[in-house]
Amino acid sequence: MNDPMILEFTRADARRWVREPGPSDDKYTRGVLGVVTGSHDYPGAAVLGVEAAIRTGVGMLRYTGPGRVCDLVLHRRPEVVTVAGRVQAWLLGSGMDARTRTAQQRETLVAAAYSGVPCVLDAGALDLTGETSGPAVITPHARELARLLSSRGVPVTEEEISADPCSWAARAARELQSTVLLKGHQTVVSDAEGQLRVLPRATGWLATAGTGDVLAGILGALCATNAEVIVGDPRTLASVAATSVVIHSRAAELASAGGPIAALDIAGMIGRAVAELAAD
Ligand SMILES: NC(=O)C1=CN([C@@H]2O[C@H](COP(=O)(O)OP(=O)(O)OC[C@H]3O[C@@H](n4cnc5c(N)ncnc54)[C@H](OP(=O)(O)O)[C@@H]3O)[C@@H](O)[C@H]2O)[C@@H](O)CC1
Numbered sequence: 001m002n003d004p005m006i007l008e009f010t011r012a013d014a015r016r017w018v019r020e021p022g023p024s025d026d027k028y029t030r031g032v033l034g035v036v037t038g039s040h041d042y043p044g045a046a047v048l049g050v051e052a053a054i055r056t057g058v059g060m061l062r063y064t065g066p067g068r069v070c071d072l073v074l075h076r077r078p079e080v081v082t083v084a085g086r087v088q089a090w091l092l093g094s095g096m097d098a099r100t101r102t103a104q105q106r107e108t109l110v111a112a113a114y115s116g117v118p119c120v121l122d123a124g125a126l127d128l129t130g131e132t133s134g135p136a137v138i139t140p141h142a143r144e145l146a147r148l149l150s151s152r153g154v155p156v157t158e159e160e161i162s163a164d165p166c167s168w169a170a171r172a173a174r175e176l177q178s179t180v181l182l183k184g185h186q187t188v189v190s191d192a193e194g195q196l197r198v199l200p201r202a203t204g205w206l207a208t209a210g211t212g213d214v215l216a217g218i219l220g221a222l223c224a225t226n227a228e229v230i231v232g233d234p235r236t237l238a239s240v241a242a243t244s245v246v247i248h249s250r251a252a253e254l255a256s257a258g259g260p261i262a263a264l265d266i267a268g269m270i271g272r273a274v275a276e277l278a279a280d
């Protein structure tokens with residue numbers, strides 16, 4: 001495979017995507033994130049993503065999901081709104097399974113994906129890659145990307161992707177015409193033209209269940225608060241995605257302090273990680 005072009009991505013680049021509210025802002029001008037995540041099998045993923053998005057900073061969050069999951073989300077975060085309405089970005093698919101999704105769940109996901117606003121496609125919504133009308137970023141790990149590419153006529157294994165994440169992220173982005181955030185011990189982001197941002201390695205303690213759901217929540221929030229710029233220039237989505245990785249890594253470092261972490265603890269440190277970036 002050809003060597004992909006690697007662009008530098010600094011903290012100063014990440015700082016650009018942290019939007020601090022000003023005197024003329026209200027909850028709607030800041031950006032509303034719509035979230036369709038979680039299932040009876042994986043309710044926790046919805047709680048983690050919602051918590052992370054709120055900690056990253058949004059004007060409001062609208063959540064749609066099964067009744068029990070909705071109850072758990074509201075129990076943790078009563079500020080969440082569960083009535084349908086306008087949103088500036090969507091976070092779709094964490095804690096869902098494309099193979100066991102109901103037809104109605106698919107319809108809800110497809111309607112969101114075709115709404116024209118920026119979309120984050122995670123886990124059980126990755127099969128909608130290419131079925132979006134606005135800018136989209138996909139957030140697979142190596143196994144999910146292998147599955148997705150193989151289903152689109154590019155046979156590849158998880159092991160091959162893990163051995164060369166840069167080349168595969170760039171190739172996937174070009175083939176799928178989407179921004180790709182490929183998660184792993186070395187996370188990389190590619191824009192649809194195959195230009196890469198390689199992020200500094202994060203703590204290995206991140207290798208624990210639910211940390212990807214937290215990352216998706218951070219990215220969803222950044223998409224909602226930067227929606228206008230992203231829609232105006234979809235290429236900026238790669239920088240927004242790289243920023244979510246910077247915030248996620250720093251929050252994990254703060255939560256870990258050199259020891260084990262639980263995913264929800266990372267979400268608890270996001271506010272501090274964002275404040276540090278804003279102070280730069
Ligand atoms: N709290 C929540 O709600 C959480 C919810 N989550 C949600 O879960 C969903 C699925 O995400 P995922 O990444 O697990 O999916 P996927 O790529 O299909 O991997 C399955 C592969 O793993 C393997 N495998 C299983 N056990 C193994 C073992 N002991 N040792 C070794 N291998 C083992 C298994 O292999 P097998 O057992 O079949 O041989 C199969 O190949 C997704 O919606 C996500 O958001 C998660 O974020 C976690 C927290």
Ligand SMILES: Nc1ncnc2c1ncn2[C@@H]1O[C@H](COP(=O)(O)OP(=O)(O)O)[C@@H](O)[C@H]1O
Pocket residue numbers: 141183184185186187201202203204205206207208209210211212213214215
């Ligand atoms: N060995 C590792 N070192 C550093 N970060 C890791 C490592 N393994 C996984 N991660 C990070 O942890 C997160 C795991 O996400 P994911 O695979 O989606 O898990 P889950 O589905 O359980 O949330 C990603 O952000 C990934 O980059």
